[in-house]
Amino acid sequence: MARRVTLRDVADRAQVSVTTVSNVVRGWPYIAAETRSRVEDAIEVLGYSPHSIAQGLRTGRTQAIGLVVPDLASQYFAVMVETVETVAQQRGYNVFVVNSRNSPELEIQAVEQVTSRWVDGLLIVQSTRSANTSKHLSRMPIPVVAMERVPQDYQGASCMIDNQAIVRMAVGHLRDLGHRAIAMLVAPRDITVVEARVQAFLSLTQGHGTLIPTADDFGLHGGYTAVKRLLDSGSALPTGIFASNDLMALGAMRAFSEHGIRVPKDVSIVGVDDIPYCAYLTPSLTTVRQPLELLASAGITMLLSLIDEKPPGAQQIVLLPELIVRESTGAPRKSKR
Amino acid sequence: MARRVTLRDVADRAQVSVTTVSNVVRGWPYIAAETRSRVEDAIEVLGYSPHSIAQGLRTGRTQAIGLVVPDLASQYFAVMVETVETVAQQRGYNVFVVNSRNSPELEIQAVEQVTSRWVDGLLIVQSTRSANTSKHLSRMPIPVVAMERVPQDYQGASCMIDNQAIVRMAVGHLRDLGHRAIAMLVAPRDITVVEARVQAFLSLTQGHGTLIPTADDFGLHGGYTAVKRLLDSGSALPTGIFASNDLMALGAMRAFSEHGIRVPKDVSIVGVDDIPYCAYLTPSLTTVRQPLELLASAGITMLLSLIDEKPPGAQQIVLLPELIVRESTGAPRKSKR
DNA sequence: GAAGTGGTGTGAAACGTTACAAATCGCTTC
């Protein structure tokens, strides 16, 4: 664990001033070829690399951004993190990833912590509707872009997916197949997108749609237990199910299979997200694909533009989803007229 | 976007010196109660928060660590990132997450980039065996802990899972059920753990085991295509399959199901990892669970100890996996004697 | 009354970098 090499060390060895070394490093043009190579040699020999903390202090730019997400472990956000990190990396930025664990308090804490690091910008997927981080965000001294779960009252830059369209596609697909008794498997409604989708679902089905609520969990377990409860209750089954996300759809499929109810013969299921597993299940899952990579790269690109004070193409971006039909949906057994 | 508040500003308002404010902030005991409250008021009013970049420059500690992983988008590493982030967060550290995308070059680049940020420590899952980052790592001026894929020649601190035990459990389970024709679905062998498992598999089966190689892909697609190729080739099928990981197992199951081959009736499959989906598939997947959260938290804890220069409990930690029997394995159809 | 003592407060010097203005040189131009 040797001492770090500084500009000073390089300067001493190359017999030039600190400024000159700095200039060489940053590609200033007016340097005599001879000097430049002497400096470069010294850098090479000593193994100098710039101290980005010091640079950050001096320039006010840290070349780092913060990314706050509600659930790091989920496949969904993992893809988001990866995309953001890749783009950021390419543009010379590093990413502080912070998990808000679906908690409004932790989220605010995360935002404060990451800003005290003087990151150049902040990318955030808010945890729940109840969190009024919105005010917090508009007071930030740095550019902020909200992704995916954008609060109603939020004014700043944002990137999201058209929720209405998602529901239209999913429900429309089931309708086209002939389904009339359609139910939605609902994730906790304090999440912005979920609420938006529920509203869309209700208005689209005009009272003919039912809601199957879940417990807090909006993953495999949530879908599984919700369907279990439904089956145990003995109430009439819907023929088509629109799940809030693919994970819940998978959980639901397992519950059905345990009860000997076959998909898609007895019941059709549509998910949302298109996580990689969908295509490899038996039956494979029909789903509404969220353009996640697109969302993430649009978000980070927008943020970087704001940081560079270039006009971003738009302040608000809304992306369209895509229906992917696979094996988990089919015509209902007996058409009810 | 207002100007940031500095110690100077607070000092001016509270009519004290910069040093005193700094002392208050850091909880120095010898401050008159009256002064302290004046300073605290000023901090409150102005909304001061310390500039961790400047702190970092002065103290040489950034309260940040780097985490380099080969594939951010995968469920597996996502869980790792989450665990590391959580523990780090609790101890007041933030995490730079960097993706090496399974490329040795990118990995070295990532390591250098993240060290130029003067992080206090580095946690790394190496990408492939071929990467000789090992030397690089031992020369790091900061503590480093290698996780999961630890190179043979690596001397430093590390955390891994007992690969031999994984293979023993998986193969042992198939054997106990009566399987004799056992094949291993092999992920690319330049990954340290894969190679170790292949070796263990071969020595354990003593020539009776066969290897089913895949293309570069070691996920769903890889498992799927490998089995497809096997089926198309028309060669005799093994009755038991040991997949390098759960994803490949899932891919394989899909391929079998497309050919009308039933799991576990016609063929038994064991995976490795125990990703959440395993339990919710039909049939659910028998797998060898890797204690991933344990691995990650042991890694980060070890790193933080090294940073604090406390003696870590151990320099090398090896964790034991656990066999989880589910529906994808059963006795072979006709026992071959 | 001189010499400690322990509680409070402070100014100046770093940490490694970059921005800026100024200095030096050899050359051309009038």
Place this chain on the structure above:
DNA sequence: GAAGCGATTTGTAACGTTTCACACCACTTC
């Protein structure tokens, strides 16, 4: 030969913090 120029190099002052040694005060202690 004075002035002006462009190419090259440099010293100095920040950026916001913490560290350090010291200064000050009101006591006690000999």
